[in-house]
Amino acid sequence: MGAAVEYPAPAKVVEVSDLVAHFGSRLILKGVSLDVREGEIMVIMGGSGSGKSTLLRHILGLERRTSGTIRLLGEDTSTLNARQMSDLRKKIGVAFQGGALFSSMSVGDNIMLPLHEHTDLDPTTMEIMARLKLEVVDLAGFENLMPAELSGGMTKRAAFARAIIMDPRILFCDEPSAGLDPVVASALDDLILRLRGALGMTIVVVTHEVESACKIADRMTLLDNGEVLFTGTVDEVRAHPSERIQNLLNRRAETDTIDPDEYLRRLTGEDVDGGRV
């Protein structure tokens, strides 16, 4: 019998190691580590205040960390100058939670913004690219509308179109289902799966929606109170014996984990040394 063939593991396109982050004197991320492999859909899931949005902002280089390292597509983001960071950002797309479309520009112009910023393509090419992406997100023919004329689900789709306009290697989505009715949210999940299937894109989704996370994730990282509880496949997460993880999946609050001293300091605005924040 021949030896088993060993396939190389997919490259890690996001590597977060021991990330510590504060907001003022408040410790938000307590040594978070996670990897995202090329071509997978990684869902970072946690409740309100878990630190998941802060983690995303750090990965995107929008916040200054206290300590730890973040590597994107193999590059340590703390060592990059502004131009190198700009080059790296061309390979990354972000669909922000509220869409982040400019209200004074048409949908088409919003979608073409990254092209105007990063390329010298002919305007005809840009317009066709924008229409192609609108077709992909099922918003064909909407390029001349203004963002105010879009519904919540359409705004999210337009944000997706802008996020993928440069064919990014990694797509980050911040709470794609938030504020949407279940049918529209489910359609967005389908869109995420379609994008990965057709484009082979690595997709990182930050969400608090358990159902959505379980539908789209190849792997999930569960974040709670600034710490990674567990990273694994949906089946591994569901089967995990930890009560804390099951509570998170079933959205049961853990009131007994509140540190009364820290809670009191937070309410009274005092930091750990007894001074005012």
Add this chain to the structure above:
Amino acid sequence: MKHEVTERAGTTVVAFAGDVDLQNSPQARKVLLEAVAGEHPVLVDLSGVDYIDSSGVASLVEALQTARKRDLGFALVAVSESALRVFQLAHLDKVFTIHGTLDDAFADNR
């Protein structure tokens, strides 16, 4: 990206090789628009293309539309599986005529 333009049996064959991406799609666009400005139908041979991004696909769309306006034939040859998935995602497989090989393309048009 490299390209080569040849004539075969009254057809202009534009062959690309390598990656067609943001860096070089303007060059691909120029080559394609020159080809469809001629008098012959155009076949675009993508058998040597490893990767084509949206800007390259957009250039193909523009060339196709220009060819149609001029009543010229325009078809793609040997679209890779990964590129075909991108075409299907944007429903472009319903817009372009796609042949498996150059010989197939000429046989179909005979």
